[in-house]
C-alpha cells in the first residue's frame with residue numbers, strides 16, 4: 039500500500055503539473071495586421087516581408103539604406119501587389135527608431151531582425167568591431183523593442199501580438215570566431231525570457247528564432263573573411279535558403295512558440311539548451 043502510493047503519488051503530481059503547464063496553443067493572426075521588420079531590406083528580413091505581405095499583412099520595413107529599402111518595396115509590390123511602408127533609420131539611434139515606429143503606427147507583430155556579423159578570433163578582432171556587433175545586434179534590439187512596446191501594449195483589438203528576435207544557432211552555442219557575435223545573440227535569450235514574463239499579461243508572445251548559416255547578402259560578405267574553423271563548425275549544421283528560414287520563423291511566430299528552431303540540428307540544440315525556458319509548455 040505504502041509502496042503503491044509512493045509510485046502513484048509522483049505520477050499524480052506529474053499529471054497535475056502537466057495540467058498546469060500543458061500546451062495552450064495560441065494563434066497570432068497576421069492577415070490585415072501590422073508586421074514591422076527591422077533589417078527588412080535584405081536576406082532573411084526581406085524574405086519574411088515577402089511572405090508576410092503575401093499572407094495579407096500590412097508590412098513596414100526599417101533599415102539604414104534608403105536605396106535598398108526602395109528596392110525591397112518595389113520587389114514586394116511586384117510580387118504581391120501590396121504597398122509596404124519604409125523607414126530609413128539606424129537601430130543604434132534611439133530617437134530615429136522612435137520616430138520611425140511612431141510614424142508607422144501601432145505594431146502587432148514586431149520582428150527584430152537587423153544584425154551584423156564580422157567573424158574573427160577575439161585575439162585579432164578590434165574593440166571597434168566588437169562594439170559594432172554588440173551595439174547593432176543587442177543594444178539596437180533594445181532600442182527597437184523599447185520604442186515599439188508602449189503602442190503595442192495599447193493596441194485596441196487585444197488580439198495576440200508578437201515580439202520576435204532573430205537570433206542564430208551561434209546564440210545557442212558559442213562558436214570559434216564568434217565571441218562578440220555569440221555574446222550579442224546570447225543576450226537575446228535573457229532579454230526574451232524576462233520580457234515574456236513582463237508582456238504576457240498584454241497578450242504579447244515572445245519568440246526567439248535560431249537559424250543556421252543562411253544564404254543571404256550578409257552571409258556572402260561574411261564568408262569572405264570567415265576563419266576556416268568557423269566555417270567548419272558552423273557548416274556542421276548545414277545551411278538554408280532565406281525563404282526557408284523565413285517560413286520557419288513566420289510559422290513559429292504565428293504559433294507563439296518561444297523557441298523557434300529552423301532545421302534538424304536546431305531541434306537538437308533547442309533540446310540541449312532548453313534551460314528553464316518553459317514557455318513552450320504553457
Ligand SMILES: NC(=O)C1=CN([C@@H]2O[C@H](COP(=O)(O)OP(=O)(O)OC[C@H]3O[C@@H](n4cnc5c(N)ncnc54)[C@H](OP(=O)(O)O)[C@@H]3O)[C@@H](O)[C@H]2O)C=CC1
Nearest residue numbers: 077079080081082101102103128129153206251252254256
Ligand atoms: N545569414 C546567416 O547566415 C544568418 C543570419 N542570422 C541573423 O539573421 C539576421 C538577418 O541576417 P541576414 O539576412 O543574413 O542579413 P543581411 O546582411 O542580408 O541584412 C541585414 C539587414 O539589417 C539591416 N541593418 C544592418 N545594420 C543596421 C542598423 N545599424 N540599423 C538598421 N538596420 C540595419 C540591413 O540594412 P542596411 O545595411 O541598409 O541598414 C539589412 O536590411 C541577423 O540578425 C543575423 O544575425 C542568423 C543566423 C544565420
Ligand SMILES: CCCCCCCCCCCCCCCC(=O)[C@@H](N)CO
Nearest residue numbers: 155206207208250251272275303306310
Ligand atoms: C546537441 C546537438 C548538436 C547539433 C549540432 C550543432 C552544431 C552547431 C552549429 C552552430 C552553427 C552556427 C551558425 C551561425 C550562423 C550565423 O549566425 C552566421 N552565419 C552569421 O550570420
